[in-house]
Amino acid sequence: MTLLALESSCDETSAALVRDGKILSNVVSSQIKLHAEYGGVVPELAAREHLKNLLPVARAALAEAKISAPEIDAVAATQGPGLAIALLIGFKAAQAVAFALEKPFLGINHHEAHLYSPWIGAFGRFQPNVSLIVSGGHTMLVLVESELKHRVLGGTIDDAAGECFDKTGKLIGLAYPAGPVIDQLAEQGNPNAFAFPRPLLHDANDDFSFSGLKTSVRYFIRDHPALLDDSQKVRDLCASIQAAIIEVLVKKTVRAAKREGVQCVTASGGVTCNSGLRKELERVCRQHGLVLRLAEKNLCTDNAAMIGLLAERKLLAGFPPTALAEEIQPGWALA
Ligand code: KG4
Ligand code: ZN
8 A cells, every 4th residue: 555644743844655564755844943043843934834845845755755646545644733733734735635636544643653653664573562752742651552552651741851851951052952962962971960850750650740850950050050151061961961851761661661561662752862762771671671662763753654654554454534524633632
């Protein structure tokens, strides 16, 4: 089955062609530079960029896959969650393509697509797992009992992990999004230089909270302003913040996996690009005899390939197509 998928839930415009579990093309146009000036995503600007970029991106994806429109068997798009004004563009365009080609259409939950992205290229080796989804908007632990059957165990009660990277980075004066910059600086920093809280680490639930950590970094910088003029101290600060975030994410993920009796842990979403998080998950999973599957770095951040591949598996599993009159679901929570 050859599918065309579109993704426009936030600040990446993406189109992909997938077939039989494989990615034929996955073109992503990122708006990061545009929004960096404002320190965060500006919805109105995001929408205009999606409108401008969607057709060129889709054309490039078709060309790279060497697929012409009549060869498309089904169309998919992100239906939610995300910015309404941004979601609308990819979702309505995909419905229009499905209408014109008279092919089935499937609306996909963005988080569900992240959830299965660690299995891209390896669906045949699927095993029950506890999955960590960490992005700029969400931090979640999900029990995946079997393919396409999952249950959310917990999530953040305030800021997402990526948001914590971005907001503490802003306090340090780093450019948006600060996550990748902190990752880089932390590599040459001492993670034990400064002690920051590990929120909810010892709570019995699978929830996360990162706003307190952000506040404690704010007060720390207020009380030690000269520290920001010393580049080694900035690296130490980045390493210490990153260590606090990682410890909570890794310990709570592994604890949930042990409790649920699964042998596998997976992770996806933008923050899964973080090299410290990848290393620590590897170390702790090895220590506990757990199989670890991390989404490939280029599939961690938002992309249409993960949308198309999940849509293909759902259609093959007999899920009903989404009506062409259906609307976006900006607040669509993963159950
Ligand atoms: O999944 P994603 O592309 O978009 C959302 O759905 O939110 O994730 C973006 C988030 C941003 O907060 C960004 O700072 C973070 O992922 N991020 C990282 C790294 N790369 C991206 N955080 C820490 N280390 C990284 N290397
Ligand atoms: Zn995402």
